[in-house]
Amino acid sequence: MKNVVAFIRPERLPQVKQELFAKELFGLSVTNILGSGQQKGFTETYRGVTKEVNLLKKLRIELVVQEERLNDAISAIETGARTETEGDGIIYFQNIHGVRRIRTGEEL
Amino acid sequence: MKNVVAFIRPERLPQVKQELFAKELFGLSVTNILGSGQQKGFTETYRGVTKEVNLLKKLRIELVVQEERLNDAISAIETGARTETEGDGIIYFQNIHGVRRIRTGEEL
């Protein structure tokens, strides 16, 4: 089993979900994060004082997939999340050494 | 060392915590996530327009444990989180290649 993690733009989630579901990948966990990367932040002014905001709102999505579905998962996320402008994020995967479904206790 | 990650129902956290603490596993990090899996979502109606909500509120819990405590951790989480209805979530673990305590810098 593999663990696929991607950092994406919040507004691309619906497309990513759509792509994943289209490939029958239904297991998915989404976390709100603040991130920095190549994309620059912005500045806020509050009561006359400038504040640099260099952590932007992003989403972290995480999927546990079978070895053979890894490429499907990655390409689905890439298709859904890509806008070709800075801030699209990265995607990585890792090995997992065991997965179980809590409801049943079965190994996946 | 191992990294144990589980996706559980928010309302089961107290039980999971209790089980873990009972086994003297005190190190624990909890994140709010939105997830989809086998459990179906629900629909909202707002101002006459229907909206499908297929990401449900879940928690991601993460523990760094010693090899020998791995099974304790997994069984504690399973006991605490299981309701035997759809949406109970999954649990997985990975190898970790190094852990340090920030306060002291000591390797764990």
Added chain:
Amino acid sequence: MKNVVAFIRPERLPQVKQELFAKELFGLSVTNILGSGQQKGFTETYRGVTKEVNLLKKLRIELVVQEERLNDAISAIETGARTETEGDGIIYFQNIHGVRRIRTGEEL
């Protein structure tokens, strides 16, 4: 490539960011978590009933770095996050088996 994860105090983030940026590590993702460890929680009283709060607000920071930058990353985080009091958190790293930039699709 390595994946570095650390749990730190929220109020240390600016220092950690500064240390990382100083070392030209710009890729960074921050998540809000609730955590327990060696630090004790506190009690709230609400309408006459006491409530123990043993999950404290912490941040989870995650960096994907090249093998050779691993030590830089770890030491930057440690320098930034350390207060030498309980609650400073832990830091761990894992192997990653593939990373891609979503915008371009290039392998990193």
Added chain:
Amino acid sequence: MSVCKSTLSRTGLVAVMTVLALGASATLVHAEEEAVYLTQTNANIVWTLLAAMLVMFMQAGFTLVECGLTRSKNAGNILMKNMLDFGVGTMLFLMIGYGLMFGKDIMGMIGTDGFFLSFIGSPSPSRDFDITFWFFQSVFAATAATIVSGSVAERTKFQAYIVISVLVTGLIYPIAGHWAWGGLTGNAGWLESLGFADFAGSTVVHSLGGWVALAGAMAVGPRIGKYMPDKKPRAILGHNMPMAGLGVFILWFGWFGFNAGSTTMADGSIGYIALNTSLSGCAGMIAAMITVWVRFGKPEASMTMNGVLAGLVGVTAGCSELSPFGAIMIGAICGVAVVVAIEFIDTVLCVDDPVGAISVHGVCGALGTLGVGLFASPEYGSITGFFYNGDLTQFGVQLLGVVVFFAWAFGAGIVCFKVVDSLVGLRVSRVEEIKGLDITEHGSEAYNGFQIFSVE
């Protein structure tokens, strides 16, 4: 615009103007050479109407307090309940309630005419006032129902709540209200005939609501997770203290209308009635804050807010009878009592009252009513209390009223809740309660975008 201005002067007479304006929106009137004065009737209409507006605005305060002291997943449901209380309450009071409460009575027990606004005749100053009086009474009726909302919050079916709200405003409140206030329209309710004094409704409105709330909280049972298996209460934290705080300020503001407006007359007494109201709220706040501080170690906000409301509820019965120091005493007593009562109800009775409605309205309403028999000052209203004349007669009558209202409201409340339970079911399912009533009963959440998680 000097031309325009002189035109203004020419159009001074109301009658002329009305014809001229042909139904237009407003009419300018100027003092003629011979001065025209505001009649006392119209002054009373202005005052009573302003007070009614303020009491109506209290509905916002109740909503915010209840909403703030409960969890975010039920905020929309609470909003709906409180809008409903006003909407349905007014309608019911229109159709049935007012007649039962203020119609020509039978043996001081119940009114029998005046349903469906049937007392409205042809235009006259007297009709103008009657309508205003009716409006003022209708906003009071809505208040009684709203109190119940708080104690059954976060677990009651919306449909069931609608029926309860109808029963409270349509039957429970007006019938008992007649006993104490029927005299306002020339009847003689049996309690007031005995001398029972409750100027603006510590008992008639607040205790009544509070005791129905008690019946409701018992009937519907505690929220999931409120009690441990060993009956030890757990804290279920309210989601928004600033919201509740704003609610308290709005209620305080509106309470000046509630109390001082209950003269339904623009006379000189409204000043000290309002002062008493304010002082009692202040005393309640300080007393509750100190009590919480001493009892639990820290001055906690939600209880302090309950203290303000406790003081306000307490002084409602006697605001026209108390000296300022009497008002402070009543407020202080209620401020202490509310903290004690909340703990007692929570830990001893094991009744889950999320916002403290039973303690604030039921208990402090009763205490305030009894207080009239003790603290009523001969220098102010028409009654003299025990501390001024050593005579417990008035106190006895007050006690009788308090007991009668408890029996009626709690009894009728229990019956109503049981009936509703068997008809539509009182309580949502376990799954619905965990998900929150906003999604399950109303189809959409109250907050969006905000990450809201309850981890226990």
Added chain:
Amino acid sequence: MSVCKSTLSRTGLVAVMTVLALGASATLVHAEEEAVYLTQTNANIVWTLLAAMLVMFMQAGFTLVECGLTRSKNAGNILMKNMLDFGVGTMLFLMIGYGLMFGKDIMGMIGTDGFFLSFIGSPSPSRDFDITFWFFQSVFAATAATIVSGSVAERTKFQAYIVISVLVTGLIYPIAGHWAWGGLTGNAGWLESLGFADFAGSTVVHSLGGWVALAGAMAVGPRIGKYMPDKKPRAILGHNMPMAGLGVFILWFGWFGFNAGSTTMADGSIGYIALNTSLSGCAGMIAAMITVWVRFGKPEASMTMNGVLAGLVGVTAGCSELSPFGAIMIGAICGVAVVVAIEFIDTVLCVDDPVGAISVHGVCGALGTLGVGLFASPEYGSITGFFYNGDLTQFGVQLLGVVVFFAWAFGAGIVCFKVVDSLVGLRVSRVEEIKGLDITEHGSEAYNGFQIFSVE
């Protein structure tokens, strides 16, 4: 402080006192032996002023409703727009609007003097009232502009909005206002001369605002993500229902000033005007709740709130002409209509109106105005509607007024929005819209600390 008190009595006379106090802050006056009474002029000033305050406070209600029904990333922008409406609106009405609306007129079409408060002369009771009347009118003017804010929310440039706000309060509203209400200052607007009746502005204020809002929503286009490629609407959830709910309660409260204050006289009619206002809001709420429940399966909060406002808008034209039952009918009709209209505009017209401003103010304002021609009761105001006399003349005039205001407001609105579009551009860029106007237009977010994410 007995000495002090007797001093108080000595200083009774205003004149003496003023000299004594040498410009100090307040003056105590006591009844002399011979009673002094409040003049009707001063009573009118008190009443009109109180009403004006209440209407001013409605600005808070509008802000909260709009803010609550939109996304958190634009909350600060909405706040700014609503403060601006009042600030700029008052100034524009001062400089231009009042003169166009209430100045000496040309052929019932437009006022021509009274600009820059030029009608203010030397001190006199008449001036005192005129100023108060002016103040009351100025808060009305600000209301009209604010309605537009809602329909163009979340995507309009702040600079563009400023210009629109200026045009609405400075030109669109006062010119048309003159036609219906010029008579208040002794003119004869052409519509009122025909007998058009709109007591407090269902059409003059609300429909006018609503139709400009329609023009605006069309001109600025739907929010990103509101419509699927196949024109199916998607839900963009408001971020804070309790906030919107508080806004509704504040509006309800303020509406008593809006309607009952439109007498600008402390007379006896204010009581039933307020009662009608309240009942119509209640009926609107109940009707909308039931309609939503039946139509979409659950009693949803945001539509129910729109129902309250629908009822209040509807009754505004006829509050002084309707019997209480007429007011309930109007409210119920508007409550149903608002739900239908929102769905129609959203799904058929495909016009994106985030808060329902067009349906609430435009549609229900028109319905309420027409309703006067049907339900006006001879027992109340001076007009008799079709259901009482079988005569459709009044209805015809009402219909004419409704049509004329639609044509004017929508037409002028379209022109204004086009002009503004070509001058400064109406709409923010795609990136700015996604980021939210708070950051891009005002430089800082409305909420901080709260984790706020919109995942779709």
Added chain:
Amino acid sequence: MSVCKSTLSRTGLVAVMTVLALGASATLVHAEEEAVYLTQTNANIVWTLLAAMLVMFMQAGFTLVECGLTRSKNAGNILMKNMLDFGVGTMLFLMIGYGLMFGKDIMGMIGTDGFFLSFIGSPSPSRDFDITFWFFQSVFAATAATIVSGSVAERTKFQAYIVISVLVTGLIYPIAGHWAWGGLTGNAGWLESLGFADFAGSTVVHSLGGWVALAGAMAVGPRIGKYMPDKKPRAILGHNMPMAGLGVFILWFGWFGFNAGSTTMADGSIGYIALNTSLSGCAGMIAAMITVWVRFGKPEASMTMNGVLAGLVGVTAGCSELSPFGAIMIGAICGVAVVVAIEFIDTVLCVDDPVGAISVHGVCGALGTLGVGLFASPEYGSITGFFYNGDLTQFGVQLLGVVVFFAWAFGAGIVCFKVVDSLVGLRVSRVEEIKGLDITEHGSEAYNGFQIFSVE
């Protein structure tokens, strides 16, 4: 209910009614054949009471503004402080303050009787008014203390704050208040004897509060993280702009009571006083918005809100003396000044004032008071300013008053804060400040469920 109605008519006489009602809640009165009119005394009571209610409601506004402009972890503490200001303030003013401020004076310096409401005698119209006047003054006193709350927010011990609040309402405010307003009860405060004019308290209430706030902010020091090691200020963002915005609207609404109510008389001048108040707020808003826009690039919301309050504070001294254009001028000056002052205090003085209380109340209060000497129009109040008569005498007196109040309030403030610091300690510990005062001082958080994180 025709029977009932005729009963109503029969029960017209108040006296008869009171007997009949036997202490019941309300009394219906109808106009008899011979008309009865509202006495001016009772009209004054009604008006003053309504104004007092509005001023009391401002407490909600202050709470929301302070709460919204600070961080969520201290929201409950701010709520508690503001409730306390009112609760304790009223009590202190009752026991000590009123006597010092309005008691029989010694050499125009200090009042010496009237403590503990001792001026209350037997029932009379004069007593009725006196009590109302007392109530009105008590809500003013609470306002002064509340201003201080803002500048010391997020870092001050709750216990310390209680003592400060007591000292401000019990000593600092009433002593100085006597100098300017003692004449209201027939004394002659030394400043007012010189001709110092501050109608509703730009200096007496607002500047006084503002200068104590300055002393407080200096004594307690900046919040952790507010200044970089090199003294460069950093932004600590307020957590809730819509909340602050609602607070501003509530304050604006209440300010009509604050200013127009300061007549404590229902006379014709209240109309233009309210108009001036409104216009100045609008001008302040627009001026501040433009200033921020020009100075910092974007029209930021929190500064614009401060602009509204700046205008309102500024016009408070002269609202009864200014022409509408004078009011606009004062508002505009204050709107610009508040932005400049906030930046100056933040970056040059390096005093950390989270909500801008010093600039809004201290600086603009002073400017508004000086403005009376320049802009007071002979057409309105009794004073004529420099721009109308070329005479700087009045301006000189105003300047004297401003300086005296600064010296007194800042001096007494510094002493008080030092004393409190040595007694109970002013400031919470570093750890407590980071955790937030809600948990450490009050034992529970203000928001629950919401994920709230501050990452820097």
